[in-house]
Amino acid sequence: MSAPYFHRPADGWVGDVIPFAHADRAFLFYLHDRRDPARPGTSWNLYTTSDFASYDYEGVSLPHGGLDEQDLNAYTGSIVEDEDGAIHLFYTGQNPDFLTPDGDLPAQVVMHATSTDGMQSWTKHHDETFGAPEGYDAADFRDPFVFRPTAEEPWQMLVATRELSGPDRRRGVIARLVSDDLVTWKPETPFWAPGRYLMHECPEVFELGGHWYLVYSEFSDAFLTRYRISDNPFGPWRVPEHDTIDGRGLYAAKSLELGGRRYFAGWIPTREGESDDGAWQWAGNLAVHEVTQGPDGELGFGMPHALRASFTEQQTLEFTPYLGAWFGSPTSPEVSVPDGYALTLSPPAPESFLLSVDLVIGPETTECGVLLRAEGDEGYLIRLEPRRGRMVFDRWPRRHTGPAQWQISGDVAHQVELERPAHLAPGPHRLSVLVDGTSCIAYLDDKVAMSARIYDRSAGCVGLFVGEGTVAFTAVSVATQS
Incomplete structure (x- = not known):
């Protein structure tokens, strides 16, 4: 189909x-x-x-x-x-x-x-x-x-x-x-x-x-x-x-x-x-x-x-903190975790949608981004890494290579073949993610595109996360076609 x-x-x-x-x-x-x-x-x-x-x-x-x-x-x-x-x-x-x-x-x-x-x-x-x-x-x-x-x-x-x-x-x-x-x-x-x-x-x-x-x-x-x-x-x-x-x-x-x-x-x-x-x-x-x-x-x-x-049916998302001390409002969450990690979650999202995220990245932020089809801290990650100048695709849990706790492909930090170089200076940015069935494309500032496959998780929430940094998510919405 x-x-x-x-x-x-x-x-x-x-x-x-x-x-x-x-x-x-x-x-x-x-x-x-x-x-x-x-x-x-x-x-x-x-x-x-x-x-x-x-x-x-x-x-x-x-x-x-x-x-x-x-x-x-x-x-x-x-x-x-x-x-x-x-x-x-x-x-x-x-x-x-x-x-x-x-x-x-x-x-x-x-x-x-x-x-x-x-x-x-x-x-x-x-x-x-x-x-x-x-x-x-x-x-x-x-x-x-x-x-x-x-x-x-x-x-x-x-x-x-x-x-x-x-x-x-x-x-x-x-x-x-x-x-x-x-x-x-x-x-x-x-x-x-x-x-x-x-x-x-x-x-x-x-x-x-x-x-x-x-x-x-x-x-x-x-x-x-x-x-x-x-x-x-x-x-x-x-x-x-x-x-x-x-x-x-x-x-x-x-x-x-x-x-x-x-x-x-x-x-x-x-x-x-x-x-x-x-x-x-x-x-x-x-x-x-x-x-x-x-x-x-x-x-x-x-x-x-x-x-x-064509995505005319738009809904502003409201988020509930899951990890970290978030402030701001449920529709415009902010967080500062200079030496930690924070995550906030929306209600469940549709299977297919356009996610639009306006965010302001603070100086010296290590990482931030969105979690797709999330359940708690698990899901697919579109991760922006300002210190490394890149946007990457990751997932958690990663592939298990054995029964031990450490056998989780931890030496592969993300899906390296999908990695995209990007300018991520402190200040405002826009991340748009088009999700449909088993395919998705992330667009950063309408300049950088990253396409991926998402097979194993078919539903879940949208998450916003920050690792070691300060970020204000000023507007987050999900839209579908009428």
Whole structure:
């Protein structure tokens, strides 16, 4: 069943998203994962939206090929519109029975389809299929992204691939090809070869506010979507202070512009066994962040404005102290615990809601934040740590590794793969947490996003906590959609 905020179809899960804006709507194509052991093929399915608050599910858009066709698996790519209004879809074709020239692994190739009826149907052009040019790994040649810096320049195609020599984890490169007609493609010098990662999946380039951005996802240092900034579309690229879009909880994010705003769409991965301790899996639920831009070009990531506005049923929460000497009012609690810990709890919250917390952090505060689905001092924690400059996701109790009291994964201070760097200077901040079923996203000051899964606890209170510090929670509310 599709969740109201974080969507997925009833018969599958959302993999890599390929966003495209057309006729004032966002077309969110995605790789449809059925998790069928028979592996019958991967199609491009589609969600559409005009505001990222409500969605229409359109089902299969680009069907995958048959067992004897190169595109049994139609993997990630991109979409552009040409001067005549025809829409071109470039995608990765892969079939386990179609091997590379050396016969070791399935080949990955670039394939082409077009539409002249507003993407109601696609015509595949199998005769235009091509694989990796000389010098690149034919088994890793995927995720073609096509763009044109200006109308006077040739079309550019970026492809995630690998060089054939060098340390294995450093061979990732983004290849570049050019075309005047979107049919014939000529290899050029590599677009980006930093000698840094194993692979740069789902590459993308766009311009925003006078800056150019390169976006890619990597899984060798960490499972993250990263970005770089430049003054022109071909680099050189600089690394911003905080170069990630989210943590491990959102992967393969790519963007589009709609209504003068830019949005990133990706997927929140599920966990094996639908358990907090389960391994992360490929594919999950659709999630979208709205972009803000700082004066130096650094990007921030917040909740889509129309989605926030859709939460019209708002309730101010009243809190009852559980630990510590709280003062202020039940709706605006404050506490000062220079060398201790304090917790205050609300009545039970709905299963799905938007939590908004305005707080003022005092100097030299070690930690503060919110407890979700709480029962006493147990639950999921969104913890702000000003001294360490980060927002983290934690839970209590943690995983037990044995019968002894100390066997509680105490050496893992939080879910480190979800950790987000953040500026947490003393003063006012806003924390927004969107909770829905087994998914949640925390947004700090509409600049920092942290996505997570919450399986093992399905209900409970909202808690506010402070550890070694002084914090005033000036306004706390829960809202639902009408």
